[in-house]
Amino acid sequence: MQTKMMIFFLFFGLSFALLIAAVAIPPSAIGDVLRLILVALAMLFDMLALSSRFYTYMLLPILKQRKKEIVLTEEAAYWLSSTGDSTLRKEGEEYIATVYVSIPIYKSSTEMNPEEKMNFSMQISRLLGLSKSPVRFTTEMYIMNKDSYIAKLRDTITNIENKEIKMSQDNAGGKEAERVHGELAMWRNMLDSMTSASSFELASYASVTGKGFKEYEAIALAQQKASELMAGIASTLGVTPSIVTGNAILKFIEPEYLIPLSTITEQINKNVLNEEVA
């Protein structure tokens, strides 16, 4: 807040001083041009003064760097704590820890009667008023990562293909060859249907933040808030919430974890194929 006010008064002071300087210059042909330039600058700094209310984070780097790609910070947005149960970030002198709490809800309105639907909505309303300090509740829909399953399918197909090749080399025929051929077709169909459309997962979680002058202070405060929140969630919804740890946190932060790379590659290949056909 102090920096923001200082910048505001700096711009305002400059604007004021330039305007006074413009008035003080004696009128003449060159003097008038100079005065107009000073007035224009005074007005510009006046606008910058007001803009500094919300845009200090942007204005200072623009003025300092004077280029098109402005770097607000080179540092990573966060790092995972050594305990693996929170993310950390440094803002000025303070550390900020964020803890993610998973809320496992496996209910659907399709299997509820009107009274249950009403109760469920009331529970969600109560959930939002659980904490006095801000909590972020999120429902996230992301594309399921089927990579390992698809890899397993591909392995199976390769094995059966090898078997089929061996059988044809041995001139084996009859019912066994037909069975292997049928099995291969089945697995290929399975792979096609698996890769033809994306499957989605829905996850709900809450996040809370704690601040401190030491890393452990911030983490402890965030963990304490998370524990209180978890107790509230458990009693309100009747589920068992848990603190998200390790790489599972990335799914809630990093965009690339929302869409598996294999899905993207598949989609890009399909687009290329469609363009070629067209």
Place this chain on the structure above:
Amino acid sequence: MDEEEVVYLTITYVVALMAIVMASAFKAVSIVVIAMAVFTMAMLAMINWSDYVVFPAVTKLLGITFQPAGGYKIISDQSAIVKNAGGIFYATGYVTANIFAFTFKEEFVEENVGDQLVQASERWERAIRAITFPFKFHVVSASRDVQKVREEIEGKRSYQEFQLSRAQQSGGTSESVMIDINRKMRITQAQLDRISQGEKPISTLMYMETTAYGVSEKAAVDMLTTQINQLQIAFTSFDLSLERVQGREIYTLFNFNFLLPVDASDIASLFSQQG
């Protein structure tokens, strides 16, 4: 308008007004000085009330991009944050989802709230069934002290009653002013009624987030725009204000992934423009 806003606006208007007052000192160029001052005053009003239009337009015009953190980039029109991971571009955008009508404009306590609560989960499921891309629905909330809020609202109502009696006594007050005061009083009364009925006052901020990918930044941003349009269509059945977030709010919402405001009042001050 909050107090901070009044202070900022008043102080900055002083310079522009001074330029108009002192215009006679500029003699031959006084008209130009007045024109510049008037233009500045108009710009100050625009910056104050719609900075999310002015600043993205300026940065887009100048082609300025921002790096809010290592590996991320806010594009020049400040409507998306792009990340390049392994040669694939991921563009993330935000849409506001605040229940403006319910919170701020409603003059009467709705009688069919029960029906709405019954339908809410069904509507939600119907909306997300129509979505075929990753998205997140966020609600940042903090409960408020019931007694404190009640006192605030009662104070507001007393002031409105005073305004009404003064307007009635003066006699010359126009009908539109009286209607406006009465409307404000009904809104305040509705808020009090809700608290009396056991509703807990909560500060909330709701927004949606979606991510699109592409082999180039443009492809990802174009796909993101399509996804945001689809999100807005999917959630039209809800009484929500669905606006694409641009400008400083995008930076704040990006930071919400790593730090939330400590106090509930910060939520309102951070989002005075787009809600």
